[in-house]
Amino acid sequence: MNIKKRLVNIYYSFLRPIFKNRRAFTGFVILLGFFLMATVGPLVVPLSLRTDWSKRYLPPSLEHPLGTDYCGRDIFQQIVHGSRSVLLIAVLSALFAIVLAITVGITAGLLGGIVDVILSSIIDVFLTIPSFPVMLIIAATLKVKDPFSFSAIISMWMWAGLARSIRAEVVSIRNKEFIEAAKLLDLGTFHIVFREIMPLVMPYIAINFITMMRAAITASVGIMFLGVVPFDITHWGVMLNLAMFQYGAVYVPEGLHYALAPLACIVLLEYGAVCLSHGLEEIFNPRLKTYE
Amino acid sequence: MLWRIIKRIIYAFFTIFLSASITFFLIYNIPGSVVDIIAAQLAEEMGVPFEEAKEIALTYYVGYDPNKPLLERYVEYILNLLTGNLGRSTIFRVPVTEVIVKALPWTLFVLSTALLTSFAIGVLLGLIIAWRRRTILGPIVTAYASFTDAMPDFVTAMILYIVLAVRLKLFPMKGAYSESLTPGLYPDFILSVLYHATLPILAYVVEHVGFWALLMKGSAASVLEEDFVKAAVARGLPERRILTAYVGRVAILPVAVMLAIQLGAMLGGSTIIETVFNYPGIGYFFAYATQNLDYGLMQGLFFVIIVGIVVANLVIDIIYPLIDPRVRREAGRL
Numbered sequence: 001m002n003i004k005k006r007l008v009n010i011y012y013s014f015l016r017p018i019f020k021n022r023r024a025f026t027g028f029v030i031l032l033g034f035f036l037m038a039t040v041g042p043l044v045v046p047l048s049l050r051t052d053w054s055k056r057y058l059p060p061s062l063e064h065p066l067g068t069d070y071c072g073r074d075i076f077q078q079i080v081h082g083s084r085s086v087l088l089i090a091v092l093s094a095l096f097a098i099v100l101a102i103t104v105g106i107t108a109g110l111l112g113g114i115v116d117v118i119l120s121s122i123i124d125v126f127l128t129i130p131s132f133p134v135m136l137i138i139a140a141t142l143k144v145k146d147p148f149s150f151s152a153i154i155s156m157w158m159w160a161g162l163a164r165s166i167r168a169e170v171v172s173i174r175n176k177e178f179i180e181a182a183k184l185l186d187l188g189t190f191h192i193v194f195r196e197i198m199p200l201v202m203p204y205i206a207i208n209f210i211t212m213m214r215a216a217i218t219a220s221v222g223i224m225f226l227g228v229v230p231f232d233i234t235h236w237g238v239m240l241n242l243a244m245f246q247y248g249a250v251y252v253p254e255g256l257h258y259a260l261a262p263l264a265c266i267v268l269l270e271y272g273a274v275c276l277s278h279g280l281e282e283i284f285n286p287r288l289k290t291y292e
Numbered sequence: 293m294l295w296r297i298i299k300r301i302i303y304a305f306f307t308i309f310l311s312a313s314i315t316f317f318l319i320y321n322i323p324g325s326v327v328d329i330i331a332a333q334l335a336e337e338m339g340v341p342f343e344e345a346k347e348i349a350l351t352y353y354v355g356y357d358p359n360k361p362l363l364e365r366y367v368e369y370i371l372n373l374l375t376g377n378l379g380r381s382t383i384f385r386v387p388v389t390e391v392i393v394k395a396l397p398w399t400l401f402v403l404s405t406a407l408l409t410s411f412a413i414g415v416l417l418g419l420i421i422a423w424r425r426r427t428i429l430g431p432i433v434t435a436y437a438s439f440t441d442a443m444p445d446f447v448t449a450m451i452l453y454i455v456l457a458v459r460l461k462l463f464p465m466k467g468a469y470s471e472s473l474t475p476g477l478y479p480d481f482i483l484s485v486l487y488h489a490t491l492p493i494l495a496y497v498v499e500h501v502g503f504w505a506l507l508m509k510g511s512a513a514s515v516l517e518e519d520f521v522k523a524a525v526a527r528g529l530p531e532r533r534i535l536t537a538y539v540g541r542v543a544i545l546p547v548a549v550m551l552a553i554q555l556g557a558m559l560g561g562s563t564i565i566e567t568v569f570n571y572p573g574i575g576y577f578f579a580y581a582t583q584n585l586d587y588g589l590m591q592g593l594f595f596v597i598i599v600g601i602v603v604a605n606l607v608i609d610i611i612y613p614l615i616d617p618r619v620r621r622e623a624g625r626l
Binding site: 121124125128129130131132133134136137138140141142214217218221222225226227228240244250251253256259263266267270271273274275278 | 303306307310311314315318319438439441442443444445446447450451453454458459556557559560561563564567568578579582583585587590594597598601602605
């Protein structure tokens with residue numbers, strides 16, 4: 001019944017500030033562009049992986065907007081189809097990590113005592129272990145073949161930082177009056193967690209979702225770049241791996257665009273995420289603006 | 293104070309122990325036993341029957357008996373780690389420690405040089421842009437920082453490699469020194485080492501200098517608000533002295549804490565950067581081991597990376613209160 005009201009609410013509390021903040025808006029538009037590329041793109045752009053050696057390393061043209069690769073396949077098609085798995089892994093990893101961080105952070109903060117001590121030390125350990133080598137070793141030994149388990153592995157090494165800040169936030173509000181009131185009214189843990197605490201940590205979560213997506217892109221492309229889990233031939237990391245290590249496209253002048261296309265896309269996508277997360281920080285924490 | 297240090301040390305050991313356990317159980321769970329894979333390779337290469345090859349694999353390359361129960365093998369593995377036996381590489385057919393002895397000096401050299409260079413440049417830039425608010429330098433550094441923040445390390449490394457090594461041929465494409473030279477302490481060799489290390493160091497510096505600059509700017513900006521700085525300005529002290537002795541000295545402390553964390557990030561990133569530049573350090577061999585499923589080498593090098601990071605964190609944790617009296621007081625209160 002309240003759907004319209006809710007949409008209006010989302011518009012005013014979330015979308016309008018983004019439109020008004022130039023940085024956030026830039027990032028938002030870039031990310032939206034890539035999301036369209038990943039969702040609608042593959043439906044519009046066909047993917048043909050037929051080898052045609054006569055078309056090897058063609059420069060960009062109308063027929064091939066980004067040129068062709070080492071065996072005559074269109075690079076633009078690969079970029080469009082690859083964006084799907086790049087973004088899928090990014091979103092899934094961020095989602096898994098957020099859920100894990102909220103669960104651990106709120107449990108540690110609310111329960112306190114020995115549970116808090118144990119969970120906090122687990123968080124510390126996860127923060128100390130270097131994430132990239134451990135992701136690489138897990139992905140390599142478990143021979144990952146699908147985006148879901150790959151995202152699960154990546155998210156395992158991303159949640160700890162957010163869990164720590166959520167825990168700190170919960171500890172600082174645990175004894176505030178409105179929580180006490182909710183407890184006295186016997187509203188139940190469910191109500192306290194989702195109605196009283198969640199709205200307060202929501203800004204953290206929104207910003208962290210974007211930064212985690214970015215971290216997941218860096219990690220997944222990096223791992224694929226090293227050629228460890230090549231389950232999707234059009235993934236940008238696999239394209240980079242082929243260009244750099246397998247077919248030596250970077251060593252011949254005419255093959256350079258094959259490496260540059262995925263590189264440019266990764267930088268643009270991550271730049272969008274950086275802009276949006278910085279913009280969101282400015283929106284939720286206006287004090288930051290004065291230092292700029 | 294002493295109790296705090298002891299607590300940190302116990303905690304560091306626990307982290308190392310836990311990471312070692314994770315890799316042990318990971319590799320234990322590999323589909324198709326490690327021994328069988330190695331034995332198959334050996335059988336093919338040496339032309340012996342599979343069973344015989346398996347015996348050899350067990351004694352030489354695995355270092356533990358897979359017929360023993362899991363717990364016993366685990367204990368044996370941990371005991372081996374404690375005595376410095378990190379297992380054997382199945383590809384290079386040497387103990388992992390031998391690979392480490394060869395590779396670690398290069399990684400340490402490149403990482404420490406890159407860390408100190410980027411820290412020095414970044415801190416200086418941050419201090420300047422915090423002090424001179426109205427110059428064009430501030431926005432330039434901020435824009436540079438958010439741009440390099442958006443560039444993952446493999447992007448920076450690949451661009452530098454393609455442009456400076458492959459296209460312009462200004463720098464070598466592989467190795468830590470020219471192969472025609474024998475290692476030793478003479479000028480030609482040292483120059484060759486520096487020449488080969490330039491690109492990896494440059495990649496780290498390009499990637500991290502913006503981070504330090506922004507961190508220092510934030511820290512210095514809050515120190516500039518303090519009364520003692522205003523008093524120094526009012527006393528008419530020279531600008532240089534205010535910046536170094538008054539602002540810099542205080543503002544650098546919270547920035548320096550990040551050195552260990554940043555070293556950890558760089559050590560993690562070395563896997564990619566050393567692979568791109570074909571620089572034979574720890575990261576290069578670690579990537580090589582994961583690509584070729586050399587489990588012994590993977591496990592051993594991962595252990596070295598973990599120990600490096602945990603020790604760096606521990607050193608900062610212990611030293612920091614000694615340099616920053618504010619933290620010392622707080623730590624004493626806790």
